[in-house]
Amino acid sequence: MHAALVTSFDRPPQYTEVPDPEPGPDEVLVHVLAAGLHPRVRSGAAGTHYTSDGALPLVPGFDGVGRTEDGRRVFFAGLHAPRGSMAELVAVPAGRLVELPPGLDDVTIAAAMNPAMSAWLALRHRADLQPGESVLVLGATGNAGRLAVQLARHLGARRIVGAGRDATSLEVVHRLGADAIVPLTADDVAERLAREAADVDVVVDYVWGAPTEQALAAVTGARSDPAHLLRWVHVGATAGPTITLPAATLRKTNVQVSGSGQGSVSPEGMVGAITELATLLPQVRPAVDVVAVPLREVAAAWEARTASGTRVVLVP
Known part of the structure; x- marks a missing residue:
């Protein structure tokens, strides 16, 4: 599959081929539809986030919107390096999948969630x-x-x-x-x-x-x-x-x-919050400015200057 790959903390991820993920016990294979380039993702890819272990290479990406092989549209979060969401496929623990209702498109959800x-x-x-x-x-x-x-x-x-x-x-x-x-x-x-x-x-x-x-x-x-x-x-x-x-x-x-963050909130608490937001966001109609960029342009997207309040979302 194709993915963004970080091989050095001093340069942006590069679009390349990597082996397809092999789901482990209680994991589900997800076809990624959209993945947000959040500050959390940037710090993880730079090795500066407090959860980073400094190991390379890694696929960046903390969360995303995807579709399971049985056709469910889902949101997932809490991914850990080296397996991130900026790829065509990702293996996600089944307990971290939240099925999405209609009402918001994939890119908006990936930007706002x-x-x-x-x-x-x-x-x-x-x-x-x-x-x-x-x-x-x-x-x-x-x-x-x-x-x-x-x-x-x-x-x-x-x-x-x-x-x-x-x-x-x-x-x-x-x-x-x-x-x-x-x-x-x-x-x-x-x-x-x-x-x-x-x-x-x-x-x-x-x-x-x-x-x-x-x-x-x-x-x-x-x-x-x-x-x-x-x-x-x-x-x-x-x-x-x-x-x-x-x-x-x-x-x-x-x-x-x-x-409030990873560690102070349990994984179960994170999933609970995502489940609540999946229902809530179509009602709130979040005001988020989004720029969708093909995954193959990840290096350019990483270094591009965007306006304050604008989120970049990568689309495989």
Whole structure:
């Protein structure tokens, strides 16, 4: 079969022939229809993701849409190197297959499911967002952040604040359902965060690093009731892998910091979230800009510059 193959962490995957996968016990052979080029996929192919073991070669790809040999259209996720989804065929554990209802095309699902899952796991499974609560999305201008805004609204959030660096994309976030937006590049960002998000119940954090330090100080320092629980869920680290957390922050406010990702959520929890989203996404109609690229052009797609908020999906 044809697949994308990573033979060096210093260059993009190359389109080549590799042996067909041989399904093991309890695995199902899936004909791949679409596979998203997500940040998670890029970091895995660069050997920088926290799950990487540094072994090469590998076929990149964490998830995808495919069709089983008995004709079912399915979504699958949680693949581990060296067997990824950027190939014509992949062997998937039967327990990780989620049958897809009609309503969205293969490419849209491949583009939306991964960022939607990160948002859904954080909001529903880690923070347990309840109707009437309020949310701050840090890093709201990317695909995942935009979907976090849409899904928070679907879950009944009373107030949603979106914060991000790109002013133009923030206007899109506002149109998608954010009640207030905060540019993280503003000189008075701390004051704006304190004013707009002082009493939020949940923070979904895609940025970490210095912006999180600033936001955490601004939000916890401005709460009208410091004892009211603030659930801060870390999902991504686009601004840096570490923060400095003053000890006093944890004593003067009731803040609960947790993470959401591989390891903090069980494989069964991941499958459960995908199953929920498979039904939910056709109702939400996710706003995702997608560029579909033939798998044979994977090297060019890997290095191409795309607009903020645009997802690349490879199609065998």
